[in-house]
Amino acid sequence: STNMAKSKFEYVRNFETDDTCLRNCYIVVRLDGRNFHKFAEQHKFTKPNDDRALGLMTRSARSVMGDLEDIIIAYGQSDEFSFVFKRTSTLFKRRASKLMTHVASQFSSSYVFYWKDFFGEQPLLYPPGFDGRVVLYPTNRNLRDYLSWRQADCHINNLYNTVFWTLVQKGGLTTVQAEDRLKGTLAADKNEILFSEFDINYNNESALHKKGTTLIWEKRDETVTKRMKRPDGEEEDVPVTRSRRTVQDYHCDIIGEQFWEEHPDILED
Numbered sequence: 001s002t003n004m005a006k007s008k009f010e011y012v013r014n015f016e017t018d019d020t021c022l023r024n025c026y027i028v029v030r031l032d033g034r035n036f037h038k039f040a041e042q043h044k045f046t047k048p049n050d051d052r053a054l055g056l057m058t059r060s061a062r063s064v065m066g067d068l069e070d071i072i073i074a075y076g077q078s079d080e081f082s083f084v085f086k087r088t089s090t091l092f093k094r095r096a097s098k099l100m101t102h103v104a105s106q107f108s109s110s111y112v113f114y115w116k117d118f119f120g121e122q123p124l125l126y127p128p129g130f131d132g133r134v135v136l137y138p139t140n141r142n143l144r145d146y147l148s149w150r151q152a153d154c155h156i157n158n159l160y161n162t163v164f165w166t167l168v169q170k171g172g173l174t175t176v177q178a179e180d181r182l183k184g185t186l187a188a189d190k191n192e193i194l195f196s197e198f199d200i201n202y203n204n205e206s207a208l209h210k211k212g213t214t215l216i217w218e219k220r221d222e223t224v225t226k227r228m229k230r231p232d233g234e235e236e237d238v239p240v241t242r243s244r245r246t247v248q249d250y251h252c253d254i255i256g257e258q259f260w261e262e263h264p265d266i267l268e269d
């Protein structure tokens with residue numbers, strides 16, 4: 001701090017290593033819940049998907065987006081969320097550790113802060129933690145492939161979990177039997193089990209579960225009435241329209257072209 005003379009201890013600062021993120025690259029911070037398999041069990045998450053938990057994850061991600069400017073898109077599923085900073089961001093001088101820890105701590109504290117809004121009187125039994133990592137992507141293609149990778153992961157896991165828990169909950173199998181039954185099966189086999197044995201068409205399952213959650217900024221026109229003073233001194237009510245940036249959530253495919261064609265402003269050239 002400025003009002004302190006330099007002490008002889010000051011040299012230790014030079015032990016800090018430079019972790020500046022390469023310029024021009026998209027900076028991705030991905031968080032993942034620590035040991036959430038156990039956390040889900042202890043907090044009685046419904047299987048295969050607990051919507052309270054998904055809602056809380058998304059609420060926490062919104063808090064991160066509102067708090068750290070320069071995040072252009074976020075994608076979440078299960079106990080993970082990825083945040084993408086624009087390529088030109090100079091936030092925290094692009095220092096990886098600063099960016100990652102701010103995302104992780106804002107997310108974690110929000111998860112606890114908003115717990116009650118999603119779980120009501122059910123108590124939070126212990127403070128959950130999230131790990132974080134930073135990855136740089138130099139091209140739009142690389143970034144899109146990253147997001148596609150996470151959404152493909154969501155799909156694969158959700159298909160597996162949907163069949164697994166259907167076999168247990170509706171088919172009366174034990175978890176061990178369900179696991180055995182699914183060993184070596186392909187996606188087509190899993191769809192077939194759901195359809196022929198349980199009359200479930202996987203395509204009709206909820207988009208939130210199949211596609212995860214994508215958060216982006218969108219401009220919304222908002223009209224408010226303002227009391228204004230005219231030049232002659234009289235006051236009048238005037239409608240004022242301003243465009244406000246709000247975070248919008250989607251549960252759609254982000255692997256194909258359509259989403260990116262409909263939102264051409266997200267990715268820079």
Ligand code: ATP
Nearest residue numbers: 001002003004067091092093098099101102105106
């Ligand atoms: P930055 O986000 O850059 O860290 P900052 O406002 O947190 O900004 P710091 O240099 O970390 O700046 O200083 C923390 C400030 O928080 C202190 O200057 C002081 O004003 C306040 N503060 C922290 N802990 C206490 C405390 N226990 N009692 C009173 N004030 C405190």
Ligand code: ATP
Nearest residue numbers: 033034035036037040045048049050053054078079
């Ligand atoms: P690690 O600490 O290595 O990340 P983990 O137990 O968190 O270990 P993950 O691979 O991250 O392992 O898996 C997260 C687990 O959390 C899922 O397998 C699932 O059991 C549970 N889980 C997370 N979110 C939900 C949810 N919304 N509904 C039901 N279960 C969930």
Ligand code: MG
Nearest residue numbers: 032033034036
């Ligand atoms: Mg985890």
Ligand code: MG
Nearest residue numbers: 032078079080
């Ligand atoms: Mg995970």
Ligand code: MG
Nearest residue numbers: 001098102105
């Ligand atoms: Mg501080």
Ligand code: MG
Nearest residue numbers: 208249250251
């Ligand atoms: Mg929604």
